[in-house]
Amino acid sequence: MTVIDPRLTMERRLLKEHSLVIACDEVGRGALAGPVAVGAVVLDAPRSRKRVPQGLRDSKLVPEARRGEVAARAEAWVAASAVGWASAADIDQIGIMRALGLAALRALDDLRTVGVVPEEAIVLLDGNYDYITPAGGAGLHVQPVVKADRDCASAAAASVLAKVQRDALMIELHDETPAYVWARNKGYASLAHRAAIREHGLSRHHRASWSIRDAPTLF
Template identity: 35%
Template sequence: MTAELIRPPRVVVRRDTGNWSLQTALHRRGLGPVAGVDEAGRGACAGPLVIASCVLRPGDAVRLDGLTDSKLMTAAARDRMFDLVRERALDHAVVVVPPAEVDLKGVHVSNIEGMRRAVARLATHPGYVLTDGFRVPGLTAPSMPVIKGDQAAACVAAASVLAKVTRDRIMAELHETLPLYRFDVHKGYCTGLHSRALRDHGPSGEHRWSYANVAAAGLAHGLRAPHRVALSVAAAAVVQNGGSPPVDGDATPRPGGARGT
């Protein structure tokens, strides 16, 4: 039986404790351990979707000074924090969803399922789960979505670091076997450099063929997807910043640029 989304008891959250406030308040009301969950790669058109969960030690803010949303950190700072979180965390788990699974299920469904799996893989069963931005049904503990959770809650920020560094390293490894695409630079997001590579060489097996730009590049080169692409998600638009997904069969990405998470 899965736990329903419930809001935590009314508590006083001290602003002077920064992004540790919410989980500290939950611990004080006996709702710990508190797990944070976040993903990396939702807006990319190549490479895996990576989801991480993390349970931090209560009162560890000083030792994890500088922990915040992974996108706001430099690559060097993320690498240092990645090692520190792995060393200091009470528990953590990372789930890697390959492009073929994203193409079969769709990026949102893959993300939700990945978050459930990341929480289920924790050896420490959480008393409460904080997710970044949207509700995740089907978790085995009470949960709450937190707007900009990777900035507002330290455990979500830690999960974002684990997910992003893991994914960036995977993309760097893919560059070794597929150097034409420069995955080491753009990490699979839809930059000008990546778009030119798709135009010149067509998509690889590491691309998400359900995305409109990848499908168009494959068609231009006479290529077919190397794995099954579900019709319900075929030619889906790339997730956009400030934009919206296609509706009524419109597979044209909205203005706004690719979301780099």
């Protein structure tokens, strides 16, 4: 498989029309347990002229052992960053797409606390669907971009930062409920995770609506 290094072509073009680019990407969408997280990073024109941090790629393409150092370089490169969360209970209550929007809005609210005004930026969102605006993001300028986490360095930075923080949380939750082996599977549907659900049932951190819905195929 050919690995594509993310570039800043789109960000530089967008920064000719907007003062800031806020790139967002989610992690944990397909997991059976744990929250979904949306990373958000802020890029301005001066930083867009700097070299892309070494090793920065979509988090799925960065080896787990290296993600921490890559995330640290990414965080130092961008103007500001945040990770927003929606819990398993949120997902059960409002559904995954609205939960993604909620997590994104929480990340953007965290950016506001350091002086970022999201309404003055263009929000570059990985994917083909704007889940932010329907969740309450009226007034934001959201531009979905398919494969942004692969092609755009800012979205790759958001992906890595969110992945590192979510993985760290799932490792903490593993200590609380080690039977599900979250330190390894991070809440995704591994064979060991599915076997543990069959034996022990669901924990409070599981997305019950997902597990019940998918039970025939998962278990």
